[in-house]
Structure formats: structure tokens, C-alpha cells
Amino acid sequence: MEYAPSTQKSYLHRMAPELICAILCSVEGLDGLLCAILSCHLFYSVFSRTPSAIIHQVFFNELNTHHVRREAIATLYASKLALVNPTISIIRVFFQDHFQQRKEFDTQLTIEEAAGASRLHAVVSSLAEDFSKTTFPELAAACGHASDTLELLASEKARIMRALYMAETFFNLFRTTSSNITEAVQRQCMNEFLVHFAPLEIEQLACIHDFLFRKVSPVFNDVAAHDVLWGEFQVEPALWLGSPELQFFLFKGLGAIRRIAAAKTYAEQQKLFNGIPGTRHLNLHRALKDFSYKESTTEDDSIPSFATSEDYDQGPFLIWKRAQKLGTLTNRAMLRSLGYVMWNQERLDNLGILQEQEWQLQRLVRDSLPNDSPVHEVTDERWLASWRERSRIHEQGGTGWWDFDDESQVVWPERKRRSTTDNTPTSLDEAKRAILALKRV
Known part of the structure; x- marks a missing residue:
């Protein structure tokens, strides 16, 4: 059938x-x-x-x-602005559009924009996880608790991601500032960006800045210690948070920061740094250090009484409020490397921080990187000797990686290589010809 x-x-x-x-x-x-x-x-x-x-x-x-829709869209539009000549009014309108009027609900993205924003979102998510793994164990240890593996809560991750997006938005807005703009105007524009956020949010941004600096500085300092070209130009190691050379790379954005931090070999590092670093003297560190609500030119000069993002957990606010009573800005800055304003109240309660008197927070204060530029230039004799040796190699045409008693990875130009090996036979035939030449002499 x-x-x-x-x-x-x-x-x-x-x-x-x-x-x-x-x-x-x-x-x-x-x-x-x-x-x-x-x-x-x-x-x-x-x-x-x-x-x-x-x-x-x-x-x-x-x-x-992750409750970061507004922040992600604001970051995307900040990158599209590419401000060359920022003004206070432009910054103010940008904030109103993306943080007050919730313009993201009307946003229509192209396929390319959505794909790029999605890649950045993955970077932000990864950095948030890295932030928690880096900072919370140190906070727990400082409180006398075992630094067990942290299971990051959704609300904590959202809080960290919002601060990361805030940093990326800042980098996007002020990355390509024209040299024709005076320093005073640039500083006012940066202050205008920060003034719309609540003090707690600014402290969270400061924690992120500290974290990003610590992500990049080990790789930066390694290249500063060994690269021949960097030695010729006497690039100093990043020993303080406002290092203009390192801040130059922070302005490349979170994606570049993560790639630099992950670079394990000199070849990878050299490719990412791509020559000697520029400098950024007006940067996020300087903006945070000089920030003042009093410098705002808005009609309402009052300090924002609430955060731009909804955060129903009181932990960050309570620990921040206690930290304000430490007495000095330096002491509060030392807490930033612990990410102290990123954790939920229950987690802080378990550490016993919120039950203590304010003065007992002093025991959490740890050595931190300087906030200000060192008074003197680099005087360490090893660094000075390193610069001299690398300058000598550079004058002879050498490039690449160098260290004391190790020039094996220095790359010499072909003419140098030939000139240093012309008199050394490299084969049996060459040796015979050299011997015959000596006999003729």
C-alpha cells in the first residue's frame, strides 16, 4: 500500500x-x-x-x-556626543534628558548601536563581578572575618554597575576635550556633571575610580619599568591616583581598561599602550578631589537629597554617613579601596560595622595611594639607572623589553644586527673563506 x-x-x-x-x-x-x-x-x-x-x-x-537601562543609554549617547567644546549648558541638558526626563523610554537604537552597547554591558557586568571579588574580601579581612567567596546579590551588582556606567559616561563626555578650552571651563563642566548626583553616588564613583586605577596600574608600572621607549622618555610609574599618564589610559574607557588589565605578555601590553602615553591632568581624580556643590551655576544650589537611581537598601547610606565623621578626607578616601559603600545592610551587619561607634571605623583605614602628586620627581636610583640604560639602547636603535642584566628581548634594527655579526662566521664555508683571507694577508 x-x-x-x-x-x-x-x-x-x-x-x-x-x-x-x-x-x-x-x-x-x-x-x-x-x-x-x-x-x-x-x-x-x-x-x-x-x-x-x-x-x-x-x-x-x-x-x-540589572536595573541599569537609564545609565546604559546615557553612556551610549555620551559617546555619540563626542564633545570637543563642552559647555555647562550642554552638560546640564544631557543630564536632564537622560537622568531626569527618562528619555531612554523613547530611545530607538540601530542594530550597530545595540550590539556595541551590549558588548559594553558585558564588560560592565564582568568588572562588577571583579570589583566584588577584589574589594569585599579585603573589607571582611579588615573587620576580622574570613574572606569567604562572595555571592554578589543582584541589588549589589546593580549598584556597582551603575557606578561603572557613571564612570564610562564621564570618560565619554570629556575624552576629546579641545585644547582651546580653558582649564577653568573644563573643570566647571566636570563639576557640573557631578553636581547632579547625590553625595553617596559620588562616593560610589570614587570607589570605582580607585578600583579602575588599581586594575591598570600594575600593567602600566611593569611597562614603565621595562619598555625601552618609555625609558627614553622617562615615563614615571603611577604611584598616585592622579598620575596624568595613567589617567590618559583610563579615558580610553572600560573596555580598554579591562583589556589592559588582562594583558599578560609584553607583546600584548605594548600593543594596547601603543607608544608612549599622553597625559590627562584634568581627569576624574581631579574632578572628584575638587568637586563642590557650591560651584554649581544652577538656580537650585542645594545638595541633592536623593540619589538619581532608586536604591531601597540603607546599607551604603548608613556606612557612608558614619564615614563622614572620621574627620579627614584622607581617612575616608582610604576606605574606597574596600568598596565600602557598595554593600547591602545585611552584609554590613554581618561584618559588625554598623553596630560600632564611628571612631572604630578607624581600624578599617588602611594604607592607600596618595591623593596628591609627589612633591619630588622620581629619585629612586634604580629607576634613574634604568632610564639611563634604556636611553642608551634607544640611541643605538634598540626597542622592546629590557631589564638589568637582560637585553635578550631588545630588538635591534637589521643594520645593527649585521654590523655586529659581520666578523663572525655563521657557517663552515664562511669560516673557510675567512681563513683563506687571513692567509692572503
Whole structure:
């Protein structure tokens, strides 16, 4: 008996396109969406009808999961502004659009913008996890508790990510400032950006700045100690938070910061640094150090009484309020390397911090990097000798990695290599010719 071929469609093919579109919109992350549309021709067909709308929804779902939608969109638009000549009015309008009027709800992103923002979001998420693994064990140890593996709570991660986005927005807004703008105007614009945030949020940003500095400085200092070109130009190690050379690389953004921090080999480091560093004397460190609500030119000069983002946990505010009574800005700055204003109240209660008297917070104060530039230039004899040796090598045409008693990785130009090896036979035939030449003499 012959059977007619079945024409019955699968359950998937019987679904309405609108339902499939809804399924695609609910996929977690753009990577998941890519896997979905490449796994099924029908999914791809439905996606190709309205790709922008689906990508837009998937990306926003990803941001909403961490409650950073507003901050992520603000960061994206800050990168598009590319301010060369910032003004206080431009900064003020930017803040109103993205932090007061919630403009992100009307935002329509291109596929390229959504993809770029999604990549940055992955970087921010990764750095938030790294922040918790780096700072909380040190805080716990300072409180006399075992530094167990931290399970970062969703609210804590969102808090850290918001501060990271805040830093990235700052870098984007002031990355390409023109040299034609006076220092006073640049400083006022940076202060205008900060003045719209609550004091607690600014302290959280300061914790992030400390964290980013510590991420980059080991790699930076390693290159400063060994690179021939950096030695020729006497690039100093980053020994204080406002190091203009290191701040130059912070302005490259969070993606570059993570790549630099992850670079393990000299070749990787050299490629990322790409020559001698520039300098950024007006930077996030300086803006935080000089910040004042009194310098705001807004009609309402009062300090914001609430944060720009909803945060229902009282832990960060309570520990910040206690820290204000330590007496000196330096002591409070020392707490930043512990990320002290990022943790929920229950976690701080478990450490016993919130039950203590204010003066007992002093025991958490630890050695920190200087806030101000060293009074004297580098005088360490080893550094001075290193610069002299690397300058000598540079004058002879050498480049690459160098260390005391180790020039094996210095790269010499071909003409130098030939001139130093012309008199040394490299084969048996060359040795015979050299001997015959000596006999003729």
C-alpha cells in the first residue's frame, strides 16, 4: 500500500509569526538571539522582517535585568556626543534628558548601536563581578572575618554597575576635550556633571575610580619599568591616583581598561599602550578631589537629597554617613579601596560595622595611594639607572623589553644586527673563506 506524503506542518511552523516574534524578543541577550536565529530558518525569516525592533527589545530586557537601562543609554549617547567644546549648558541638558526626563523610554537604537552597547554591558557586568571579588574580601579581612567567596546579590551588582556606567559616561563626555578650552571651563563642566548626583553616588564613583586605577596600574608600572621607549622618555610609574599618564589610559574607557588589565605578555601590553602615553591632568581624580556643590551655576544650589537611581537598601547610606565623621578626607578616601559603600545592610551587619561607634571605623583605614602628586620627581636610583640604560639602547636603535642584566628581548634594527655579526662566521664555508683571507694577508 502506498502512502501519500504527509503535508502536515510541525507545531513550530503552525505558530503565528507574531508569536515567534514574541519568543525571539524574550531571548536572553543578543548572543542568545544570534544562536536562535541561526538555529532555525523560520526564526531567521521572522527576525529578518523586523530585526531592529527585536534587537531593541532583547537588549533592553538585558539592561532591565540589572536595573541599569537609564545609565546604559546615557553612556551610549555620551559617546555619540563626542564633545570637543563642552559647555555647562550642554552638560546640564544631557543630564536632564537622560537622568531626569527618562528619555531612554523613547530611545530607538540601530542594530550597530545595540550590539556595541551590549558588548559594553558585558564588560560592565564582568568588572562588577571583579570589583566584588577584589574589594569585599579585603573589607571582611579588615573587620576580622574570613574572606569567604562572595555571592554578589543582584541589588549589589546593580549598584556597582551603575557606578561603572557613571564612570564610562564621564570618560565619554570629556575624552576629546579641545585644547582651546580653558582649564577653568573644563573643570566647571566636570563639576557640573557631578553636581547632579547625590553625595553617596559620588562616593560610589570614587570607589570605582580607585578600583579602575588599581586594575591598570600594575600593567602600566611593569611597562614603565621595562619598555625601552618609555625609558627614553622617562615615563614615571603611577604611584598616585592622579598620575596624568595613567589617567590618559583610563579615558580610553572600560573596555580598554579591562583589556589592559588582562594583558599578560609584553607583546600584548605594548600593543594596547601603543607608544608612549599622553597625559590627562584634568581627569576624574581631579574632578572628584575638587568637586563642590557650591560651584554649581544652577538656580537650585542645594545638595541633592536623593540619589538619581532608586536604591531601597540603607546599607551604603548608613556606612557612608558614619564615614563622614572620621574627620579627614584622607581617612575616608582610604576606605574606597574596600568598596565600602557598595554593600547591602545585611552584609554590613554581618561584618559588625554598623553596630560600632564611628571612631572604630578607624581600624578599617588602611594604607592607600596618595591623593596628591609627589612633591619630588622620581629619585629612586634604580629607576634613574634604568632610564639611563634604556636611553642608551634607544640611541643605538634598540626597542622592546629590557631589564638589568637582560637585553635578550631588545630588538635591534637589521643594520645593527649585521654590523655586529659581520666578523663572525655563521657557517663552515664562511669560516673557510675567512681563513683563506687571513692567509692572503
